[in-house]
Amino acid sequence: MDEDTQSGNEGTADGGDDVESDTRPDARSLVEEAEPNGDETADSSDAVDGSPGGDGARSGGSTADRDAQNAAITDEFPVDSPTDDSDGSDDVDGSTESDESDGADDPSVSDPPVEAGSSAADGDDSPTATTAEDIDIGESIGPSDPSSLRIGGSGSASYTDSDAETDAVDDADPDARSSDLSLDEVVLDDDDSQGLFDDLLSGEPIFENKEVLRPSYTPHELPHRTEQINQMATILVSALRGETPSNILIYGKTGTGKTASAKFVSQELESTSKKYDVPCEVEYINCEVTDTQYRVLAQLANKFIEKNQDVIDDELEELTDLRDSASNTADADAALVGTDFETVADVEARIEELEADRDEMEQVPMTGWPTDRVYSTFFDAVDYEERVVVIMLDEIDKLVEKSGDDTLYNLSRMNSELDNSRISIMGISNDLKFTDFLDPRVKSSLGEEEIVFPPYDANQLRDILQHRANVAFKQDALTDDVIPLCAAFAAQEHGDARRALDLLRTAGELAERGQADTVEEAHVRKAQDKIELDRVVEVVRTLPTQSKIVLFATILLEKNGVRNVNTGEVFNIYKRLCEEIDADVLTQRRVTDLISELDMLGIVNAVVVSKGRYGRTKEISLSVPIEETEAVLLSDSRLGDIENAQPFVQARFDN
Numbered sequence: 001m002d003e004d005t006q007s008g009n010e011g012t013a014d015g016g017d018d019v020e021s022d023t024r025p026d027a028r029s030l031v032e033e034a035e036p037n038g039d040e041t042a043d044s045s046d047a048v049d050g051s052p053g054g055d056g057a058r059s060g061g062s063t064a065d066r067d068a069q070n071a072a073i074t075d076e077f078p079v080d081s082p083t084d085d086s087d088g089s090d091d092v093d094g095s096t097e098s099d100e101s102d103g104a105d106d107p108s109v110s111d112p113p114v115e116a117g118s119s120a121a122d123g124d125d126s127p128t129a130t131t132a133e134d135i136d137i138g139e140s141i142g143p144s145d146p147s148s149l150r151i152g153g154s155g156s157a158s159y160t161d162s163d164a165e166t167d168a169v170d171d172a173d174p175d176a177r178s179s180d181l182s183l184d185e186v187v188l189d190d191d192d193s194q195g196l197f198d199d200l201l202s203g204e205p206i207f208e209n210k211e212v213l214r215p216s217y218t219p220h221e222l223p224h225r226t227e228q229i230n231q232m233a234t235i236l237v238s239a240l241r242g243e244t245p246s247n248i249l250i251y252g253k254t255g256t257g258k259t260a261s262a263k264f265v266s267q268e269l270e271s272t273s274k275k276y277d278v279p280c281e282v283e284y285i286n287c288e289v290t291d292t293q294y295r296v297l298a299q300l301a302n303k304f305i306e307k308n309q310d311v312i313d314d315e316l317e318e319l320t321d322l323r324d325s326a327s328n329t330a331d332a333d334a335a336l337v338g339t340d341f342e343t344v345a346d347v348e349a350r351i352e353e354l355e356a357d358r359d360e361m362e363q364v365p366m367t368g369w370p371t372d373r374v375y376s377t378f379f380d381a382v383d384y385e386e387r388v389v390v391i392m393l394d395e396i397d398k399l400v401e402k403s404g405d406d407t408l409y410n411l412s413r414m415n416s417e418l419d420n421s422r423i424s425i426m427g428i429s430n431d432l433k434f435t436d437f438l439d440p441r442v443k444s445s446l447g448e449e450e451i452v453f454p455p456y457d458a459n460q461l462r463d464i465l466q467h468r469a470n471v472a473f474k475q476d477a478l479t480d481d482v483i484p485l486c487a488a489f490a491a492q493e494h495g496d497a498r499r500a501l502d503l504l505r506t507a508g509e510l511a512e513r514g515q516a517d518t519v520e521e522a523h524v525r526k527a528q529d530k531i532e533l534d535r536v537v538e539v540v541r542t543l544p545t546q547s548k549i550v551l552f553a554t555i556l557l558e559k560n561g562v563r564n565v566n567t568g569e570v571f572n573i574y575k576r577l578c579e580e581i582d583a584d585v586l587t588q589r590r591v592t593d594l595i596s597e598l599d600m601l602g603i604v605n606a607v608v609v610s611k612g613r614y615g616r617t618k619e620i621s622l623s624v625p626i627e628e629t630e631a632v633l634l635s636d637s638r639l640g641d642i643e644n645a646q647p648f649v650q651a652r653f654d655n
Helices: 003-013 027-031 041-043 063-076 097-105 161-172 175-192 199-203 226-241 259-276 293-327 344-360 371-382 396-403 406-411 440-446 460-473 482-492 497-513 521-532 535-541 545-559 567-580 588-601 627-634 646-653
Strands: 248-252 280-286 389-395 423-428 449-453 604-610 616-622
Touching: 003 389, 027 521, 097 460, 161 646, 175 396, 226 248, 226 389, 226 449, 248 259, 259 280, 259 389, 259 423, 259 604, 280 616, 293 344, 293 371, 293 449, 371 627, 389 396, 396 423, 396 567, 406 440, 440 567, 460 482, 460 497, 482 497, 497 521, 545 567, 545 616, 545 627, 567 588, 567 616
Parallel strands: 248 423, 248 449, 280 389, 389 423
Antiparallel strands: 604 616
């Protein structure tokens, strides 16, 4: 036996063996003399690295030498029975019994395999060789597949080194398995714990489709608006004939179904135009948001530019396929028969023309261009191909208030300049008198047709709510008195269907939050109180004390006929109020900041004005009802102690 082998034996005797191999044979497989198999044996009996022995047999050697080495190790250090491994001696890698149990608890820690010759029990003087009969498969954690338990050539049971590691861990710490089970139980208990939203999701939902109760939803049927819908349809049907429809103005109070009816007719118009292959489009713009001429024209121009680019892309794809097919055939002219082109050169010329048109189409930025350039871009985009366009301007009165009637004038006069397309305007407004401020020329061309939407009565609101509730709620989720009560509350004001839908939706949400099975009358009344809650009063009630004193000083000045209240006047009253209720007096600069905060909340309106050589100051006026706001302030225990504030107001004039 050479020097390397001896050093390997010394390292083995110290119990610090570590096998570095792919197959990693365990002690039992070596003792039972599993058959070597060529190169596989050489690989499996790779280097033995003992802690005191240095490199051991890592230097290599022939297969015969290594077999002899293994046999010598087995003869000198026989493996004891697993049942004797209970005296706390060093095990696989020289670690103690507690170390092995820690490793068993942590699946990420894997112990090195047991090499032949390692001391499983140093204090045992009667070593006994392990046989196949000594291995209790029932007590070990073997492979889940019984077919993986192979019978070796000598009749010994062969199993993986992970099985041997598990046997060693189980013998060293019998409680390892129970600790694993308890860990699993802890994990399961953690999964079953209730989170923040679990309790909320545990209840049965009341809604089937809540979006049906939203104002943005366009129903497939609009009860009690058949007359207005038919009137719009008779006006717009000329668009399906390729003619220019008359301009329409729609009037009505909030919640009377103006926008929903107009959108319903628009959807029907576009679907019918596709059915008959007529180019007809409807573009919707909310002038509450898009409220300037530049924005309206830019939004329209960009929409038509995108559509034109899509049309060009489709045509380019068809022409490219036509050119390729014609170029790949012997008779190119025959391939172009039945098309608008006589030669392949004509096809290529058309492709180049379309590509040039596409490159020239530039999106309009939201700011930065002159208005005439934006108008020219919109004009070219809408007139690029033949079509009839209906431009729906919702809240058209907001556009007129913000930027005048220039936009309406330009749009209503475009048809005289367009060659391929035609434009019609449909305006929707809550203000019945907004046309009084229009230019007479715009008014005459814009108001060609007028449709008025009257408010709903209680019975009509009941039908609308019932129609929506059949889709929005689950069956039997509403009691019989819910819908009539919602309709009655909405009809008391001005027949607002939107308000009735919001009331029904809020009542359903309150019932769902309370995990109730049905929506009842109490939920509707609670929803009514919730909607009626004045947010400004709630904000005033929750203000800090110093802000309340500043606001109270402003109210006292306005109640006594003082107009254009400035910061200095408010500060003088504020100081005397603080002295009266024994509150700390802030500096005038800090009081100015508090006034700015009240202005941000919308409670007061503070405007900085210049007094010339006297500097600048803030002129303050109230934006909330005086009586209600004062009552909320006096409900505060500290401000309620002020019995007579008139002397403090007189101090304003004294100063």
